[in-house]
Amino acid sequence: MDWLESIRKSIDYMETNLLTLQGAEEVAGAVYLSQFYLQKGFKVMTGYSCAEYIRNRRLYLAALDIIADKERLIDLAFKYGYETPESFSRAFSRFHGATPVQVRANPAGIRVFLPLKIQVDIKGGNEMDYRVEEKIAFQVIGYERQFGFEDAHREIPSFWNEVRAGKMAGLCAGKEPRNEEEEVIRSCGIGMYGVCIEDVGSGKFRYMIAGDYHGGKVPQGMTVFRFPELTWAKFRCTGPMPEAIQAVNTKIFSQWLPGNPEYEIAFPGNVEWYSGSGNTQAADYESEIWIPVKRK
Numbered sequence: 001m002d003w004l005e006s007i008r009k010s011i012d013y014m015e016t017n018l019l020t021l022q023g024a025e026e027v028a029g030a031v032y033l034s035q036f037y038l039q040k041g042f043k044v045m046t047g048y049s050c051a052e053y054i055r056n057r058r059l060y061l062a063a064l065d066i067i068a069d070k071e072r073l074i075d076l077a078f079k080y081g082y083e084t085p086e087s088f089s090r091a092f093s094r095f096h097g098a099t100p101v102q103v104r105a106n107p108a109g110i111r112v113f114l115p116l117k118i119q120v121d122i123k124g125g126n127e128m129d130y131r132v133e134e135k136i137a138f139q140v141i142g143y144e145r146q147f148g149f150e151d152a153h154r155e156i157p158s159f160w161n162e163v164r165a166g167k168m169a170g171l172c173a174g175k176e177p178r179n180e181e182e183e184v185i186r187s188c189g190i191g192m193y194g195v196c197i198e199d200v201g202s203g204k205f206r207y208m209i210a211g212d213y214h215g216g217k218v219p220q221g222m223t224v225f226r227f228p229e230l231t232w233a234k235f236r237c238t239g240p241m242p243e244a245i246q247a248v249n250t251k252i253f254s255q256w257l258p259g260n261p262e263y264e265i266a267f268p269g270n271v272e273w274y275s276g277s278g279n280t281q282a283a284d285y286e287s288e289i290w291i292p293v294k295r296k
Contacts, residue, residue, distance in 0.1 A: 034268035036198035142210030
């Protein structure tokens with residue numbers, strides 16, 4: 001299925017099943033897309049995570065029900081997926097800026113959130129700086145943590161800071177490795193990659209601060225992941241981090257994938273490659289985004 005059509009069908013599915021929907025994994029299965037890429041692409045193209053979209057739509061419909069004044073608050077709480085009237089009221093107030101009682105008295109104050117319509121102005125896709133390469137199976141080693149799709153943009157930078165300060169401080173300062181773990185960090189180039197891999201069934205994804213693994217003992221606290229033989233579309237990013245890589249990532253999902261006549265996603269994961277030298281805030285700093293693809 002075409003990428004753009006998959007996103008549109010995901011919205012249709014959410015709208016049709018809004019009150020019974022269990023989450024993004026269900027939506028991904030319905031449109032035959034990995035949850036990882038559904039979540040990633042949906043966020044880029046709409047500005048919302050799937051969970052945010054579902055929550056916002058439910059709270060808007062709940063406001064309409066409150067204005068109609070035909071159901072009790074406790075019944076509305078259960079109808080829209082909340083365990084208690086109190087939790088429903090808190091979420092409702094955060095979204096609308098008013099309590100259910102206040103909205104019933106002043107309906108004009110509700111926040112309107114209508115179904116999204118995806119329209120894409122496809123431009124610049126062929127002008128992006130990328131290449132497509134076959135790559136044999138390879139393994140990466142590094143530090144791994146699981147993240148939710150809604151909070152990842154805040155939590156992953158903190159994870160990098162934690163690893164740099166706790167694991168790489170001496171090496172970054174030019175000191176020799178003091179132990180086996182630091183030997184592996186240096187020899188494998190850990191920090192060269194930021195790796196995202198779908199964690200099927202969890203509603204989250206695995207993220208690794210990684211380098212190339214060529215065998216040998218794996219220090220405690222590190223993990224190894226093997227990518228199969230794949231075709232990769234590698235997009236070049238030039239400029240200060242993280243703005244440069246975020247800008248290219250947005251263009252991939254909003255311009256390159258929609259309507260692409262040749263390629264579609266082939267594997268539920270991706271790699272960000274970071275140059276090992278240079279100032280990450282420099283205008284000429286180089287990085288790349290690797291997307292696994294297959295010909296249609």
